[in-house]
Amino acid sequence: MTYSIRSLAKEDLAQVNAIDREAFPNQWPPANYRQELQNRLAHYIIASDDSRTVDSPPEKPPNRLLRLASRLIPWLKRTDTTQAQPPQPYIAGFSGIWMMVDEAHITNIAVRQPYQGRGIGGLLLIATIDLARELKASFLTLEVRASNLVAQNLYSRYGFNKTGLRRGYYLDNREDAIIMSTKSIASPAFQAQLQQLRESLSRKLSQVSK
Numbered sequence: 001m002t003y004s005i006r007s008l009a010k011e012d013l014a015q016v017n018a019i020d021r022e023a024f025p026n027q028w029p030p031a032n033y034r035q036e037l038q039n040r041l042a043h044y045i046i047a048s049d050d051s052r053t054v055d056s057p058p059e060k061p062p063n064r065l066l067r068l069a070s071r072l073i074p075w076l077k078r079t080d081t082t083q084a085q086p087p088q089p090y091i092a093g094f095s096g097i098w099m100m101v102d103e104a105h106i107t108n109i110a111v112r113q114p115y116q117g118r119g120i121g122g123l124l125l126i127a128t129i130d131l132a133r134e135l136k137a138s139f140l141t142l143e144v145r146a147s148n149l150v151a152q153n154l155y156s157r158y159g160f161n162k163t164g165l166r167r168g169y170y171l172d173n174r175e176d177a178i179i180m181s182t183k184s185i186a187s188p189a190f191q192a193q194l195q196q197l198r199e200s201l202s203r204k205l206s207q208v209s210k
């Protein structure tokens, strides 16, 4: 199985919202990815499974008035704007950052449940670090729930260290957030470690796909 990484697009919103709801069912306030597409500080990427596609919803909802009118007046030609869209790539996960001066703040990272544990979280994290570097960030930072050990382990592996605590940060259950940050991502030491991680991840991904 191979995966592709690219920027989030309007056509991806339905799938990204579904993944978000699955990954963060109690999150409050819920993320608004449509608004994020307009936010010039925000940069989101998606990882898609190259072996699958999904039928995309029509771009505009059917025009109900026109449907009714064309039933009542048979000679009225239906010209509603609903058009079948080509199948879309199947999104396995996504991540996003906000660029704040030289800090890239990871807002979200999530992988569909059946795809977890296959290295896609790592793939997204590496792509997010590369993106942050392209955007001239010096370092990355994020908040993670104190109880979310899977995510904390993933971040530690990819060079994030615990740098602080925000008490009662999450509005849904008042859980504490652990702040995790990288050192300078442009430093030769960080880049050398990232290169090693890239290589071991690519071995893991090719084994998982066999």
Ligand SMILES: CC(C)(COP(=O)(O)OP(=O)(O)OC[C@H]1O[C@@H](n2cnc3c(N)ncnc32)[C@H](O)[C@@H]1OP(=O)(O)O)[C@@H](O)C(=O)NCCC(=O)NCCS
Pocket (backbone or CB within 6 Å): 023, 024, 108, 109, 110, 111, 112, 115, 116, 117, 118, 119, 120, 121, 122, 123, 143, 144, 145, 148, 150, 151, 153, 154
């Ligand atoms: C955190 C998350 C993005 C990781 O994605 P992923 O695709 O599973 O990540 P990877 O496969 O690259 O690696 C995760 C590591 O955790 C392990 N792992 C994954 N799911 C696990 C689980 N449910 N229990 C224990 N370990 C798990 C993996 O085996 C892997 O460890 P390894 O490299 O030693 O094998 C994913 O679990 C997720 O979407 N969780 C819900 C949303 C979330 O919590 N996001 C983080 C918000 S801060």
